[in-house]
Amino acid sequence: MAHVEPIDGAICLKCGVPFSSKNSPNHLCSLCIKNKNSLDWIRSFFIYSDPIATLVKRLKYHGDSSCLNALLKLSKPHLIRLMEDIPFGSDGLLHKTCIIPVPLHPKRLKRRLFNQSLLIAKGLFDHVPICLDLVERDIDNPPQTSLSLSERKKNVRGVFKIKKLDGSKNFLLIDDVMTSGSTLNELARTLKNHGARGIAALTIARTV
Ligand SMILES: [Zn+2]
Numbered sequence: 001m002a003h004v005e006p007i008d009g010a011i012c013l014k015c016g017v018p019f020s021s022k023n024s025p026n027h028l029c030s031l032c033i034k035n036k037n038s039l040d041w042i043r044s045f046f047i048y049s050d051p052i053a054t055l056v057k058r059l060k061y062h063g064d065s066s067c068l069n070a071l072l073k074l075s076k077p078h079l080i081r082l083m084e085d086i087p088f089g090s091d092g093l094l095h096k097t098c099i100i101p102v103p104l105h106p107k108r109l110k111r112r113l114f115n116q117s118l119l120i121a122k123g124l125f126d127h128v129p130i131c132l133d134l135v136e137r138d139i140d141n142p143p144q145t146s147l148s149l150s151e152r153k154k155n156v157r158g159v160f161k162i163k164k165l166d167g168s169k170n171f172l173l174i175d176d177v178m179t180s181g182s183t184l185n186e187l188a189r190t191l192k193n194h195g196a197r198g199i200a201a202l203t204i205a206r207t208v
Pocket of ligand 1: 012013014015016017028029030031032033
């Protein structure tokens with residue numbers, strides 16, 4: 001049986017991509033040195049491989065709550081370690097920070113009946129407020145699967161709409177899986193255009 005693969009070696013300080021040489025110190029990857037994106041910090045608990053991938057798919061497409069519980073149980077021991085270096089959480093309380101689970105388009109939410117990112121956010125954080133009415137997905141873009149990186153960026157451009165954003169705040173975006181990061185970056189870009197201050201993102205898993 002496959003084992004979970006936690007991301008616990010050397011990573012990029014900004015986008016969190018794991019480096020192949022596990023023992024080197026954390027540093028910026030070449031992409032983060034070259035490109036400026038709106039996300040200040042991205043971390044994931046695991047590499048997107050089995051059994052994590054199967055648990056995520058069973059949660060997302062079959063609403064299997066035992067898979068949510070298993071993912072939360074596997075993730076929680078890694079949460080404290082990761083949150084220690086969140087750029088605006090040094091007081092340990094995520095001061096002035098609001099959590100935003102990546103929203104689904106209302107049509108997709110109606111079909112699926114739940115937003116897996118919201119379930120994950122609620123399961124991981126019980127002392128940080130979750131903003132549910134701040135941002136919505138205005139455009140039902142086609143799924144990102146099977147698109148190239150540039151197509152993914154284009155596909156999510158302008159899909160989020162800010163409903164209200166009062167004062168400059170920090171935000172922690174939560175999603176199940178990060179693939180290219182296009183969706184998270186687009187959400188962060190939209191928030192920053194509306195005056196958001198620091199934006200970090202946390203996902204259960206990421207592809208490498
Ligand atoms: Zn990077």
